[in-house]
Each structure stands twice: as structure tokens, then as C-alpha cells.
Amino acid sequence: MGFLDELRAVVPVLPASAAGDRSGVAGDGLPLAIARPDTVDGVRAVLRLASAHGVPVVPRGAGTGLAGGAVAGRGELVLDVSGLDRxxxxxxxxxxxxxxxxxxxxxxxxxxxxxxxxxxxxxxxxxxxxxxxxxxxxxxxxxxxxxxxxxxxxxxxxxxxxxxxxxxxxxxxxxxxxxxxxxxxxxxxxxxxxxxxxxxxxxxxLPGRTLTAAAAFDSVTAAARACAELTRQRREPSVLELLDGATLEVIDRAQGTDLAARGGALVIAQADGPAAEEEITAIAKVLAEEATWSEWSGDAESAERLLFARRMALPSIERFGRALIEDICVPRSRLAEAFAGVSRIAATHGVRIYSFAHAGDGNLHPIVGYETLDAAVRRAGDDLFALALDLGGTVTGEHGVGLLKRDWLAREAGPEVLSVQAAVKAALDPQGILNPGKAF
Amino acid sequence: MGFLDELRAVVPVLPASAAGDRSGVAGDGLPLAIARPDTVDGVRAVLRLASAHGVPVVPRGAGTGLAGGAVAGRGELVLDVSGLDRxxxxxxxxxxxxxxxxxxxxxxxxxxxxxxxxxxxxxxxxxxxxxxxxxxxxxxxxxxxxxxxxxxxxxxxxxxxxxxxxxxxxxxxxxxxxxxxxxxxxxxxxxxxxxxxxxxxxxxxLPGRTLTAAAAFDSVTAAARACAELTRQRREPSVLELLDGATLEVIDRAQGTDLAARGGALVIAQADGPAAEEEITAIAKVLAEEATWSEWSGDAESAERLLFARRMALPSIERFGRALIEDICVPRSRLAEAFAGVSRIAATHGVRIYSFAHAGDGNLHPIVGYETLDAAVRRAGDDLFALALDLGGTVTGEHGVGLLKRDWLAREAGPEVLSVQAAVKAALDPQGILNPGKAF
CATH class of the missing domain: 3.30.465.10 (Uridine Diphospho-n-acetylenolpyruvylglucosamine Reductase; domain 3)
Known part of the structure; x- marks a missing residue:
């Protein structure tokens, strides 16, 4: 009895279908099949069999990853655990x-x-x-x-x-x-x-109160300076998001909002908990200094609309084309330099880059929009990674390495750290069957 | 040239002396010597030599550990890095x-x-x-x-x-x-x-304001119930300490304070930041419900005296005898049960146990006072570990495993987890020269 027959005897197995994620990275061909156990014992049975047969396994949840971590290709078994959902x-x-x-x-x-x-x-x-x-x-x-x-x-x-x-x-x-x-x-x-x-x-x-302030700026670097000033003044927002003009325009186009009318960049800040009012007052004051428009409102509905628009940034961009999604993170003090660097890279390679950031963490998502993944797009992507490292940052703040950033992880971590990571990997997965080729 | 001669050629080496810590656990005999490099290159040179000669190395800072993690014995080299102090x-x-x-x-x-x-x-x-x-x-x-x-x-x-x-x-x-x-x-x-x-x-x-509330209770279980009620009410203290009557008495005796006059157990709470006043008011209200004495004061000096007394708990106990220091942590909801269990264990074995806790974390330090480490003391110690596991907790919240808790780590973690830890250890230190016999 072959591997797949043994597998079918212990857990539900679906026929192979393309197993990608939201990164746009594709696997090389169809995986073997999709195992979809709905119990822990089922997962154990799948891994025991895969181990015995030396079959590589790609674990998978909802497939919403942005770095290719759940992409499976030829010869690989997809292990879909989304059925364990209690x-x-x-x-x-x-x-x-x-x-x-x-x-x-x-x-x-x-x-x-x-x-x-x-x-x-x-x-x-x-x-x-x-x-x-x-x-x-x-x-x-x-x-x-x-x-x-x-x-x-x-x-x-x-x-x-x-x-x-x-x-x-x-x-x-x-x-x-x-x-x-x-x-x-x-x-x-x-x-x-x-x-x-x-x-x-x-x-x-759950915080009793959440208050929101928003401010628009002439330029994204002015907005980034205001965010860095909040850090310098030891403010503690619970949300601090920054969107550049290109992102505001594409959200407006996709969602019917009118964000871009407010200015060339938008900052959305929240404060929550018992000190919410004192905190948001102080934050709004800092933002207002360079802002061209600002609003501080306890109106939960208007705040929710702003945050919804922020959450729709990536889907809005993807509605009008394909996207190379970056996720660099820099020390908070370097945020304005990071945005300036992104603009320079867009100009150099003649590509469109939409940028938005979890500004309070220095975590920036420059999204390169494209129709075909040509050399200019790839070079812009590489320059963005290099920018992150030049500013003392990292090539991924929250999306992971997946398939997309393996080469850049090597640059960031260096050979000694990579060899330690490989040793830990080998200690836990000596056959190397778990998600091979991902992360490192 | 032998190992020690080679070592002396590259870093300062002090003659062997007893290398213990504050746990009371002793090593078996004198270590080889003490290497005291004051540069990173010096540390590298020591480890390269130790590796080449297969000499076990016990890294050491100030030697203030409470679990025997820095204790070195016969045949081991102490690597004292306290000289790297910039x-x-x-x-x-x-x-x-x-x-x-x-x-x-x-x-x-x-x-x-x-x-x-x-x-x-x-x-x-x-x-x-x-x-x-x-x-x-x-x-x-x-x-x-x-x-x-x-x-x-x-x-x-x-x-x-x-x-x-x-x-x-x-x-x-x-x-x-x-x-x-x-x-x-x-x-x-x-x-x-x-x-x-x-x-x-x-x-x-640095928080702008720190406010302190203190309350005394008839019994330590009443005090623990009040602390659990703070968690249930989603209060967020920045400090929440609980001291039992035996601890209050020994601090009074050693430091000349009069804490025990306030009641059979003491809770010290602080709140900080912009919401400090709102938070401490709510905390004081909850504490006052069952308290026999309470105080809420913005008087920083009186607060500092209380916290200093808390920090002197262990030194005060140690002034009058030796101490077996435990560091169990339980889910916060089980804190009153933990204190009740500690009292039961003290009574069963006829030993004196002083207890104080980082109550907001469920982290309890029951200290068994003794003159000779006899069977009753050891059995009380073992029962305390068992109590922690019975309540869904851990045998060490913040002190570490060291030499003191190795057997109990095995009970807590189980053989499968221990084998994974051993595999990771082997991946990073294949010769096993780094702090052998400690932790796991």
C-alpha cells in the first residue's frame, strides 16, 4: 500500500489542488494531496506516515499568509489544520x-x-x-x-x-x-x-474607552516626523497608523471614501483604557503641530470608518493589479528616513509604491504595484530590503520569511546565525520534512 | 602546555575558590579556576580553549542566583563575565x-x-x-x-x-x-x-505618577482572595505584593519596622502612569472590602518604606537561619488555594514557612526556614513543588531551575519535552561543556 492509500485509511484526504497564499508566490506544480484531519490524533497519524515515507509536509491554516509560507509544490503533502477549529x-x-x-x-x-x-x-x-x-x-x-x-x-x-x-x-x-x-x-x-x-x-x-485622533499632512515625511515625535515624547497610543497619499487614493477609488481630500498623508491614532482622554489629548496636540487637517473625536462610528479604510488598504491595492508586499521594520526614529527612501526607490525604478505603516512600531508596508513581475519591480523590492537593513532594521516585521524573503534573511542574519537556526531545525526535524525550503 | 597555562596566556585567571550562589546549594569541591575576561574576545578565547580541551564551563555574573545555576564544582572552569560591565x-x-x-x-x-x-x-x-x-x-x-x-x-x-x-x-x-x-x-x-x-x-x-495603596487582612487567604478579586475586576496594578504574617514578623525583627501590628497579612499595591489615580482608587476600594486596616497615600516616602520592607523579606529571613527558597507560580485564580496549601504543608511537616508573593502574577515564594536541611524540610520542599503542579502551575516562576529543581522540572515537563530540550541543547553545545547538569 502506497503513502496516499495509507493516509486515506486514517484521515480525510482531498485531491491535490493549487496550494498558494496571498503572497502571489507560486509553488512548482501541484502538491501530492491535501490531508485534512479534524483531530489532534489525525494530525499525529499524518505526520507519523509522512515521517515513515519521508514525504515533505506543508502545514496550512486559512492560506492568508503574505510571504509564501504555506505554498506547496510537487511532491509535497498539504496538511490543512483548519478543521481543528474549536x-x-x-x-x-x-x-x-x-x-x-x-x-x-x-x-x-x-x-x-x-x-x-x-x-x-x-x-x-x-x-x-x-x-x-x-x-x-x-x-x-x-x-x-x-x-x-x-x-x-x-x-x-x-x-x-x-x-x-x-x-x-x-x-x-x-x-x-x-x-x-x-x-x-x-x-x-x-x-x-x-x-x-x-x-x-x-x-x-477590554478597555473601557477608546478614543481616536486623525491628522493629515502635506507629505508622508512630515507625517512620519510627527509619529517619531510621539515616541520621543513618550506617548503611548494603542494604535498609530500612517498611510501615504498613493494608498489614500487607491482606497478612495476602491471603497468610495474621500481620504485623499484631507492631505498627502494620513495618521490615525487611538488611545484606550482609563487614561484614554489624557493620552489622546496629548497625541492630538503633537499631531496638530505640522498637520494640514486634524480631527479628534469620540465618535466611534467615524473612528471605525477610518480603521476599516486602513484595513482595506491591501485589498484595495490588489483590486487594481498585482502587488509585491513588503513588511520592513526600522527603529522608530528612522521612520521618516524609511519613507523618504521608499520614494527614492519608486522614482529610481519607475514603479508605483503604496506605503502604509504601523508607525508606532516602525513597521512599514511598501507595496509595489505591478502588472508583470519584471526586472524593475524585482529590483525595487530588493532595494526596499536593502533600505531596511541600511536603517538598522529587519526585512520582515510581522509577515514572516516564507519563500519570498529567504535570500534576504540570509543577508540579515548572516551565516553564523543561519547555521545555528539550521542546527535547531535539524534537532527537531532531522529528516527535514516540515515545510522544507521555507523561512531558512 | 596544559589547559590552565593556555588560559592564563589569553585572559586573567584567578585561583579556584568556592563558586556558589544565594541558593545554599553547594558544588562538589573546588572548581579548576576562575577565568575573568573583560572583553568579548576574551570570552571567545576562553570558550575556544575550553572546547578544545573538553573542559566544562560555568558562566557567572554576580552570583546572586537562587536556584544553584552558577554553582561550580570539581573539574569545572568558572567563567566570570562581571568584568564586562559597560x-x-x-x-x-x-x-x-x-x-x-x-x-x-x-x-x-x-x-x-x-x-x-x-x-x-x-x-x-x-x-x-x-x-x-x-x-x-x-x-x-x-x-x-x-x-x-x-x-x-x-x-x-x-x-x-x-x-x-x-x-x-x-x-x-x-x-x-x-x-x-x-x-x-x-x-x-x-x-x-x-x-x-x-x-x-x-x-x-518613566511613569509620571506612581500611587500606592496598602491593606492588612486577618488571614493570608483573605488577602489572596482580595488579590484574585482585583484580577477578576480587570484592575491593572503596576505592583501587587502580598506578605504573610510570618514574613511580616521576621521583617519587623530584622529591620525594626512594625508591619505585623497592622494584621496577619499585608498587600501592597501600586498603580502608575496617567491613569494612576483612577486605578489606585478602584484597587483600594476592592482591598478595603475585607481589610482590617488600609491606607491609600500619595506619600512617596511611606510607599518607598513599604516596598523596601518587601525587598528585605528574603534577607530578613536569612538573617535568622538558613532558607530553602521556593518560587512556585500558579494561575492567578488559585492563589488563595496555594497559600492554604502552604499552611497545610508547614503544619504537616512541623516546619516554619514564610510566604510572600508577586500576587498579581500568582508567583509565590514560600521560604522554608531551617537550621539543618533534614528530611522534614526536604519533604516540605517537595510538597510545595507538588502543590504548584496540582494547581496547574510551575515549579519556578522567575528564579530558574539550576541544580535545585532539576528533578521537579522533569516531573513538570515530562519526558517528551525534556527530550526536545536535550536535542536543542545538543544542537548548540554538542560537547555539553556549558553549565553541565544545570536546568535539565
């Missing part, structure tokens, strides 16, 4: 949740709200991406400027290793130093070390 | 510091204050312990209920590996997902994977 428990006293990896991120957040809590990490994809995928890429989002990224929300994990063994890392307590921090090691490892089948997640108190 | 840089705009491992934790905090910033993790040992040791144990402290433990403050590390290679992990940016999170893997690894020779640390804004 919220197992919400503990309102200890403020934690236990979930399976296929739970949608926004769904968990809504379930927590019933208890006066929330799941803080909020990638723009929260409605369509899964917790498992968020853990695989250590996803960020708008609120992480105040509440931290996915890693800060993960207390413990259930992980199936390449050979089918199941381990439980971490704990239900807030602190703990018993043994190596395997939990943090699995977070952000893009499915290369194990398959997450359960997660114990920290929830945060 | 604050290399404080970047006030990006709010980060670059330091060498021998910098005292409180010294960095004071240096940051000049820029309106602070280094948030504040173990009780902050005046005498070093950043390197804090990183090795992922140290906690009083403020971490709001600001997180050492791991949350470490952005990047310079680490010398067992073979002398130097790697740089992490980054200066707030976010980054390029490659496996080696930074988090090294934090809390107790010198078993590499020797930290540099750290890039996140600083936090």
Missing part, C-alpha cells in the same frame, strides 16, 4: 483562552468580549486568518504597539513534532522559567519545527 | 539600551531615568544582580505584573557559543520575525546554550 475554553478569571489552531482570530476576540476581555493581536487579516497561522508567523497588527505581538499573547502550545510525537510547551501561568522557552521558539517558526494543534492564549481586559 | 549606549529616541552583561540591573535603571525612561524588570536583587544573570534566569520582579518579565525587555543578544563563535540575535526594532526566535531561546536558558556578552534592551517611559 474554542475549547475561555477562563474569565485567569483571563486566558484555550483554542485549536483553525479558530479565526477575530472570532476568538469576539468570544472573549462576552467576558470583558479581548485577544489583543489584530492583524489586518483577523477576520479571515487563523490563530494557527498567526502563531506560525508571529503576527502583529494595529494594537501591538501597546499590547505586543502574537508571541506576547501565547502562554503555551500543543505541538505535533515531525515524527508524530505530541508535546505541550509552556503553561497557564503568567510567569514560568522551567526549562528552555520552546513556546517562543515555535512561535514565528512558520511550520518548520512542528505543527501547532492547540494554544493557551493570554487575554487582556 | 553601559554601551542609551538611545533616548528609540528607547533602548545596549549593555554588557556585568551591568547591575538597578544601575541601568538609574541611567535610563536621566532620559525619562526606565528598565522595567526589577528583581528584588536589582541592586546586586547583573543584567546577564537576569537574562540567564528570565528574572521577574515586582513591576512585571504590568511591564512583563526580562524576556519582554530583551530585543537582541550577542552570544558566544560553546565553540567560541559569536552570534548576534534579534534586532533594534520593536518587531521582527526574520528567522527562529533565538533571542527568546537564550533568555532563561541559564547559561546552558551560550554566554551572553551583550544585550539590546527595551526601555519604557
Amino acid at each position: 474554542i475549547v475554553e475561555i477562563d474569565p478569571v485567569d483571563a486566558l483562552a484555550v483554542v485549536e489552531p483553525g479558530v479565526r482570530t477575530a472570532e476568538l476576540d469576539r468570544a472573549a468580549q462576552a467576558f470583558g476581555l479581548r485577544y489583543a493581536p489584530d492583524p489586518a487579516s483577523a477576520e479571515i486568518s487563523t490563530i494557527g497561522g498567526n502563531i506560525a508567523t508571529n503576527a502583529g497588527g494595529m494594537r501591538c504597539v501597546k499590547y505586543g505581538v502574537t508571541r506576547e499573547a501565547v502562554l503555551g502550545l500543543d505541538v505535533v513534532l515531525a515524527d508524530g510525537r505530541l508535546i505541550r510547551t509552556g503553561r497557564r501561568t503568567l510567569k514560568g522559567v522551567a526549562g528552555l522557552d520552546l513556546t517562543s521558539l515555535f512561535v514565528g517558526s512558520e511550520g518548520t519545527l512542528g505543527v501547532v494543534v492547540g494554544a493557551t492564549l493570554r487575554l487582556r481586559p | 553601559i554601551v549606549e542609551i538611545d533616548p529616541v528609540d528607547a533602548l539600551a545596549v549593555v554588557e552583561p556585568g551591568v547591575r540591573t538597578a544601575e541601568l535603571d538609574r541611567a535610563a531615568q536621566a532620559f525619562g525612561l526606565r528598565y522595567a524588570p526589577d528583581p528584588a536583587s536589582a541592586e546586586i544582580s547583573t543584567i546577564g544573570g537576569n537574562i540567564a534566569t528570565n528574572a521577574g520582579g515586582m513591576r512585571c505584573v504590568k511591564y512583563g518579565v526580562t524576556r519582554e525587555a530583551v530585543l537582541g543578544l550577542d552570544v558566544v557559543l560553546a565553540d567560541g563563535r559569536l552570534i548576534r540575535t534579534g534586532r533594534r526594532t520593536l518587531k521582527g520575525v526574520a528567522g527562529l526566535d533565538l533571542t527568546s531561546l537564550f533568555v532563561g536558558s541559564e547559561g546552558t546554550l551560550g554566554v551572553v556578552v551583550g544585550a539590546t534592551l527595551r526601555l519604557r517611559p
